[in-house]
Amino acid sequence: MITNTTARPAPKKPLSCINETSLTKEQQRELYRYLKMTRMFDEKTVMLKRQAKLTGGVFTSLGQEATAVGTAYALEPRDFIAPLIRDIGACFVKGIEPRTIFLQYLGKGSAPSRATDVQFHFADLENGFVGPISHLGDMIPVMTGVLLASRMKKENRVAVAYIGEGASSTGAFHEGVNFAAVQKLPLITVIENNGYAYSTPTRNQAACSNFVEKAVGYGIKGLTADGNDVIHCYEVMKEAVAHARGGNGAVLLEVHTYRRKGHAEHDNQAYVPDGEIAWWAEHNDPMTRYEKYLIENKVMSQAEMDETVKDLKTFLDAEADWAESQPDPTPESAAYEVFDNSIVPPAFKKEVLS
Amino acid sequence: MSTAPKSETKAVTMVEDIRQGLWEEMTADESVFVIGEDVGTYGGAFKLTEGFIDQFGVERMIDTPISEAAIVGAACGAALMGMRPVAEFQFFDFVSCGFDMLTNYAAKSRYRGCGGIPAVFRGPCGGGVRGGPFHSLNAEAFFLNTAGLKMVEPSTAYDAKGLIKAAIRDPDPVLFFEHKKLYRLPRLREELPEEDYIVEIGKARTAREGKDLSIITFGAMVLNALDAAEELEKSDGLSVEVIDLRSLAPLDKEAILETVKKTNRVMILHEASLTGGIGGELSAIIAEEAFEWLDAPVIRVASINTPVPFAPQMEDYYQPSLGEIIEAGRKLAAY
Ligand SMILES: Cc1ncc(C[n+]2csc(CCOP(=O)(O)OP(=O)(O)O)c2C)c(N)n1
Numbered sequence: 001m002i003t004n005t006t007a008r009p010a011p012k013k014p015l016s017c018i019n020e021t022s023l024t025k026e027q028q029r030e031l032y033r034y035l036k037m038t039r040m041f042d043e044k045t046v047m048l049k050r051q052a053k054l055t056g057g058v059f060t061s062l063g064q065e066a067t068a069v070g071t072a073y074a075l076e077p078r079d080f081i082a083p084l085i086r087d088i089g090a091c092f093v094k095g096i097e098p099r100t101i102f103l104q105y106l107g108k109g110s111a112p113s114r115a116t117d118v119q120f121h122f123a124d125l126e127n128g129f130v131g132p133i134s135h136l137g138d139m140i141p142v143m144t145g146v147l148l149a150s151r152m153k154k155e156n157r158v159a160v161a162y163i164g165e166g167a168s169s170t171g172a173f174h175e176g177v178n179f180a181a182v183q184k185l186p187l188i189t190v191i192e193n194n195g196y197a198y199s200t201p202t203r204n205q206a207a208c209s210n211f212v213e214k215a216v217g218y219g220i221k222g223l224t225a226d227g228n229d230v231i232h233c234y235e236v237m238k239e240a241v242a243h244a245r246g247g248n249g250a251v252l253l254e255v256h257t258y259r260r261k262g263h264a265e266h267d268n269q270a271y272v273p274d275g276e277i278a279w280w281a282e283h284n285d286p287m288t289r290y291e292k293y294l295i296e297n298k299v300m301s302q303a304e305m306d307e308t309v310k311d312l313k314t315f316l317d318a319e320a321d322w323a324e325s326q327p328d329p330t331p332e333s334a335a336y337e338v339f340d341n342s343i344v345p346p347a348f349k350k351e352v353l354s
Numbered sequence: 355m356s357t358a359p360k361s362e363t364k365a366v367t368m369v370e371d372i373r374q375g376l377w378e379e380m381t382a383d384e385s386v387f388v389i390g391e392d393v394g395t396y397g398g399a400f401k402l403t404e405g406f407i408d409q410f411g412v413e414r415m416i417d418t419p420i421s422e423a424a425i426v427g428a429a430c431g432a433a434l435m436g437m438r439p440v441a442e443f444q445f446f447d448f449v450s451c452g453f454d455m456l457t458n459y460a461a462k463s464r465y466r467g468c469g470g471i472p473a474v475f476r477g478p479c480g481g482g483v484r485g486g487p488f489h490s491l492n493a494e495a496f497f498l499n500t501a502g503l504k505m506v507e508p509s510t511a512y513d514a515k516g517l518i519k520a521a522i523r524d525p526d527p528v529l530f531f532e533h534k535k536l537y538r539l540p541r542l543r544e545e546l547p548e549e550d551y552i553v554e555i556g557k558a559r560t561a562r563e564g565k566d567l568s569i570i571t572f573g574a575m576v577l578n579a580l581d582a583a584e585e586l587e588k589s590d591g592l593s594v595e596v597i598d599l600r601s602l603a604p605l606d607k608e609a610i611l612e613t614v615k616k617t618n619r620v621m622i623l624h625e626a627s628l629t630g631g632i633g634g635e636l637s638a639i640i641a642e643e644a645f646e647w648l649d650a651p652v653i654r655v656a657s658i659n660t661p662v663p664f665a666p667q668m669e670d671y672y673q674p675s676l677g678e679i680i681e682a683g684r685k686l687a688a689y
Contacts, residue, residue, distance in 0.1 A: 055484040055666060107484075107665035115665035118486040134488030135451060136420055169419030170451065197420055198444075199396030205419045271395050331671035334663045347659040349671070349678070350628070352621075353651070353685045 008275075010283050017231040017293035022238070028231075028299045029308075031073055032290060035230055036305075037312050038065040038089035039287060041098055044316050045105055049265060053324065054105050056118040061086040063228070063260035066286035067192050068162065069093055070225075070233025071255070074241050080128045080146050080159040082139035083120065086192060086259070087162045091120055095127040098316055102323035109329035114337065128157075136167035140176025140189060147185040158186045158244045165254075166197020166205055168214070177252065181218040186244030188237070188251045192227065194259035199271045215252035227257030228286040231293065258284065365545045369537040371511040372476075373402050375518035376440060378550065380410055383438060386522055387414040389425055390442030390477075399444050400478055400537060426452035426475065430459050430527075433473040438522055443477030446531060447491040460527040461502030474521045476530035479507070480574055480625060481657075482673060483535055486664035492573070492626035494602045497529060498635060505602040506555055507531035509576035511544045513600055516553030524555060533574040541577070556601045558609035564595030567619035567686050570610060570636060572599040575623050575674070582679040592687050602632060610636065611644050618649040619686050625673060628656035650689035655682050 023031065042060040049058045061068065064086055072081060072090035083090045088101065103111035104119055112122040113131075123131035130146060132139050143159045150157040167173060168191055180187035191211045195202055208214065215222025221243055225236035233255060240251040258280040262269045269277070294300040300308075335346040366374075380386045387410075388394075388403055394415035397404030407415040418425050422443065429439035443449050449456070456475065464470045481490030497503050504526055508514040514532070521528040536542055561576055562583050569579040576598045583594035597613050599606065614620055620640060622633040633654035640652050655674045663669050 056486065056664065109665075113664075115668060116487065116661065116663040118664050121486070121488075134486075135448065137451075166420045169421045169424075171421070171423050172451070197391075198399070199392045200417055200419070204417055329665050329668055331667045334660060334665075334668035334671045335658055338660050349658055352653040352655065352682045353689060 008279050014292060015228075015284055015289050016296060017229045017289055018235065019297070021231045021235060023231065023234065025299050028294065031069065031230060031234070032294060032300060032305065033308055033312070034069045034073070034089060034092050035065050035287060035290060036308060037092055037098070037316070038069060040309070040312050040316055041088060041092075041101070044320055046265065048105070048320065055107055056105065057264045059085040059119070059264050060261045061088065063280055063285060064192065064194050064257035065089050066230035066233055066290070067190070067227040067255040067257050070230040071160065071190055071237040071253070073234050074237035075128070075158065075160065077128065078155065078157050079241075080130055080143065080157060081162065082130045082132055082143050082160070083162045084132055084136075084164060084167070085119070086164070086194070088120060090162065091129060094129050096120075096124055096129060097319070099319040099323050100124075102320050103326060106323055107329070108323060108326040109333060110326050114333060115329040116334070135172075137163065137170030137172030137176070139163075140173055140187075141179065143187055144176055144180045144183065144185055147180070147187055148183070151185070156245060158188060158241050160188045160190055162190050162192060164197055165191055165193040165202055165211055166200060168211055169205055177218055177220070177250065180250040181220045184247070184249040186247075186250070188240045188244055188253055191252065191254045192257060193254055194227075194257045196259050196263075196272070198263040198267070210254060212252060212254040218250070218252065220250040220252055221248070223251060223253045225253065225255045227255035228284050228289060230286060230290050257286075365543040366511065367538045367540070368508070368511045368514045368532070368542050369400060369402055371515040371546060372518050372532060375515040376403070376522070377406070377409075379519055379522045380406070380414065383522075385436060386438045386440060387416065387432070388440050388442065389416040389418060389429055391418055391420055391425075391444050393417060393442050398442060400534065422448050422451035423455050426455035427459065429473040429475070430455065430463070430471050433471040434463070434469045438472050440474045440476060440522060443475065445489050445491070446477045446479035446493050447488050449475070449477070449491075449493055453496075456503065456527070457497070457500045461500050464526065465502060470525045471527045472525050474518070474528050474530050476518070476532060478534035478537070479531040480533040480535055481662045481669060482574065484664060484666055484669060485662070487661040490662035492531075492624070493529070494531065495626055495631050498603060498632055502527070503603060504528040504555055505531065506600060507533065507573045507602060508600060509533070509536065509561075509573055509598050511542050512546055513553050513559070515546060516551055517555070517600065519550075520552040520555050523552065528555065531573065535574050553600065556604045556606055558606035559598045559600055560595065560609075560613075561598040562594065562596040564593040565617055566593045567621065567683060568595040568597060568613040568617045569621045569623050569679070569683070570597045570599065570613065571623040572602065573625060575625050578674065578676055578679055579623055581676055582683055585676075585680050586683045586687075590684060590687070592683065594683060605636070605639070607639060607643070610639060614640050614644040615647045618647055619689070620648070620652045621679075621682055621686055622652065622654045623674060623679060624656045626657060627659045628654060629659045631656050650686055653682060653686055655679055
């Protein structure tokens with residue numbers, strides 16, 4: 001639980017990550033790369049926004065990157081995810097290239113949504129990525145359908161619906177999770193409890209003290225993870241995946257984390273108690289914790305991490321530059337693909353009195 | 355701004371006027387309260403209710419979970435009990451999550467003898483701000499075919515304040531659409547009267563007098579219509595009348611028929627997609643009740659039949675452009 005106390009003491013010793021893991025050192029290095037890439041991608045988009053190169057809103061996951069990255073890393077390629085605004089890290093793990101999301105952000109003609117929609121509102125079904133819409137909660141029922149199909153086709157897929165604790169208050173959330181429970185579908189709903197939904201603190205969102213308690217009511221397995229410990233996220237998710245894939249039904253996984261930035265760039269977070277953000281930045285940052293773990297466990301040296309950061313910077317700059325150089329959409333492209341245009345023609349502008 | 359909107363007259367923007375209207379109603383009538391996501395402590399996503407919580411307290415500025423069905427339903431229940439709730443959708447697009455409550459509960463309550471619902475459902479609507487398919491909705495056509503819901507959409511600061519007050523005092527449910535592009539538009543700054551006033555629901559306004567042709571429109575498109583009228587006057591010597599509907603349900607039939615009889619040529623202009631839009635209803639009214647007054651077919655200029663696309667180039671194509679309105683005006687006059 002997030003406590004809104006300003007005079008919160010520092011942890012007795014600096015936090016790291018759990019020590020028991022089945023991840024190989026190679027995998028742990030890869031995890032580092034995804035985690036760092038997520039943070040640096042956010043920094044890059046914020047910069048592009050400040051340079052007025054982006055038209056839409058910019059939402060970041062600063063301070064909660066580990067939840068998406070750690071949980072998605074426990075999936076197989078055949079599994080499906082439906083991420084939300086703070087889960088770009090999960091997209092990367094699923095094989096979505098940064099350049100693709102840059103294309104989306106920049107509204108380029110070759111973006112997968114053809115610039116009809118924003119950010120990561122697109123789909124890549126081959127990589128197991130079902131693109132979300134803005135209406136919160138809606139993706140949970142959709143994922144139950146993905147799983148019904150998988151069951152009928154005997155594909156044994158697991159699906160993950162990511163959702164903020166705020167969005168767990170929607171009707172669609174309830175209907176979707178309940179349906180998955182009744183159907184014993186291998187749906188893992190990851191509730192990312194980051195303390196705030198826009199300006200609304202968790203205590204105004206639900207009266208239960210932990211969202212995982214809802215699992216009892218649905219009759220499904222409930223799990224909790226430290227959302228700022230990427231290894232813990234991975235290990236708990238692994239358990240969830242084993243449960244779901246083993247035919248035991250749906251799982252509700254609550255990950256505890258903290259949203260350090262405002263809802264979007266314009267939000268000045270005046271509603272956050274003084275010192276709270278600084279506390280999390282100083283004492284419970286997923287990146288710092290993982291770096292500490294990697295060094296302590298001799299998985300990576302500081303020099304190796306610096307090298308990764310350097311590589312990522314070059315990589316992300318190149319990805320963004322490439323995306324920026326792509327052509328803008330033509331105005332008329334707005335008219336296409338409402339329906340299959342081989343059956344119904346595009347919805348071009350109609351001239352009056354012609 | 356963290357304190358009360360004052361009643362001292364100074365030219366302020368539309369968002370400020372809605373704010374003032376709401377503030378005055380809450381001050382005058384203790385049964386008025388606000389309910390919605392982030393409306394209290396944060397003051398609303400567009401800061402329309404900033405500072406209200408300090409004046410009216412948490413009991414009358416209710417921050418809800420992300421639950422539009424609960425917001426609409428609770429507003430209905432409170433309204434039945436004699437309160438006057440003003441419910442906010444963070445974006446009007448999210449009305450879909452409260453659709454059942456609105457169309458089945460709110461709209462039918464009086465008819466079923468179960469009591470009127472004096473509630474206002476308000477929020478930012480409309481496109482042109484690169485919000486993409488889920489933050490740009492013009493929702494009026496969804497509700498036009500639901501008897502029992504009133505709908506208003508102001509295009510001036512004066513009307514915004516007068517209509518929010520009228521909506522709050524109305525005995526029936528009112529959807530109050532606020533075009534987000536107009537919220538802080540300097541062009542709409544105006545000084546408002548100091549005394550209390552309302553703008554009657556169901557009454558249109560002549561935004562510009564003319565005699566050669568009429569543009570019937572509402573919301574942000576009123577500005578495009580006025581700009582087109584200006585240009586047509588300058589370049590073609592045409593005198594264009596602009597009717598701002600203000601109320602979409604009920605419609606001001608009298609004003610609509612009057613302008614038809616005056617200019618005999620009509621363009622209907624709206625920002626929502628063409629097919630199934632309010633323009634169809636307006637043209638049917640005109641065809642049925644003023645056919646013999648027409649010198650040209652009624653024409654509709656509206657957005658294309660697609661969702662609202664994100665990219666600027668595409669959204670500009672999607673919406674009726676100024677050039678398109680001018681061209682349509684020329685053709686209509688020449689017909
Ligand atoms: C149905 C619906 N209502 C309102 C919104 C507007 N909205 C967008 S994000 C947000 C807050 C989300 O909070 P949470 O689910 O906790 O996710 P977080 O942003 O904290 O990751 C709101 C209210 C929406 N997108 N969908």
